[in-house]
Amino acid sequence: MSEKETLEKVKDRQGLLAKIQNVFRMGYATREDVREIDKKLRDLYYADFKSLRHKWEEIYLAALNAGKAAEDFKKVIQVIDRVGEKVHRADYGYAGLMDRKGSIRETELTRVLNYDKALNDELQSIVKAVDELYNDMQTGNWTDAIAKARNIKSLILGFESKWDEREKQFRPLEV
């Protein structure tokens, strides 16, 4: 979805007061709405990470009891924590993320939102991989557990590097 389409969608859902505020304060309400939507999106991602962690704790404990745990099992918890907190605490469209010199308009903020939305597929693939291993754990199938744990770790690290790109994308570093 392009920035324009997303922006239209946000504006369509605004109430009368927001529309009046937009007129008098040059689109302030829309910018606030986009920031808030982005924040809500990140909250949802964070909730996914929390749920992933709880599932992984169960998997790890079961693996320890079965004597199948490898070093990657603990690493996965650490990586989930780190990336989850990065998502939770990320800048979402204020001067910290954007170029401070120019004024931050709705389009730039919507680009951030769209970038974050695009990462959903990555996150869902992690959730799916963890669910698969969770099901294996419940059936006591540990044959590919170590390989799967390694794969999950690399999926999360992939998500992290894309998340780190986010800031580079929106904050010009040229002097």
Add this chain to the structure above:
Amino acid sequence: MPIIERVAWDNAGPEDIAYRFPKLTLKYGSQVIVKENQWAVFFRDGKAYDVFGPGRHTITSNNIPLLTGALKALGIIGDIFDCEVVFVSNSQFRANFGGKAYSAPSGDIKYQAEIGFYGYMLYKVEDPKLFVVEFFGNRGASTSRDVENYIRGFINERIISEFGRHDIFEVVKNADVTTDKVALKISDEAARVGLKVIDCVFEGINIPEEARRFASGLGAQAMMMQYMKETAGELKGAEGGGAAAAGLGAGVGLTMPFLMAQQLQQAQTAQAQQVVICPNCGAKNPVGMKFCGQCGSSLAPPAKIKCPKCGAENPAGMKFCGQCGSPLTQTAETTCPNCGAKNPPGMKFCGNCGAKLG
């Protein structure tokens, strides 16, 4: 009571985990400022209503719908209302723990090592509402120290119970696995009060030297011997009507140590029993046997030859005296001229008829 226009938890210290603003009178338009590492939980009449995340919140009926919705419907509030706000920190905190635990009974002698442990746990509040209602609300606790005191109990309990499942061999070999298990099990306990355990770090596990020795196979044998020795000594001391002897006599306390001590006693008895070694094949035969059970040779003590010079006794078959070096020439047996009986050398009268042996 003055109407508060702005509420913020500005002076949070490094150990403050929560702070209660008691009896705030807010109005529509009041500002609640929640910092990036905080939550604000709204209470009224003891009930937790809304949780605000980071940001500047202007009190309107939109952002606290539960609170205003319920109270407005009952006509309790107009534009001004009283409430309590509890700010909860979302930062990481550290809780120290430490104590002593016993390992599971290990080896034949069921050895239990006393293991000392100490470390710290990193945690944070995950569910602010649950934390405030379950923990903060009743205790009036507000610092991480209070939380630490509370959680230390179940951390120690978990660790003690976890160590109690692993024998000393496992603890010595896989200390990290044991500690990981403890950390994961504590997570569930902590989640009950809205806390999330980020990590549980064991800074040290004190395994006594004797336990380390025990964990090596050779050490285990040595300790078992020592244990048996001590037990046998105690039993010996209790002979003649002591408490232990009485207990054993009555068949009470017939446990592993006693059985082992009994075995030891039997072994000692066997050792004390004298044997006769066969001069021919070297087999051990009980005292009193006349012939070797192995080769049939006579077990009679060997004949000895008296040295004619110094009188020292030498084994039969020796040619020279071991004492003075004189030749040990054996004289022939003397035959009695009267009855014909053979008499040992050196005899003056016949042992059969009494006739003088010339």
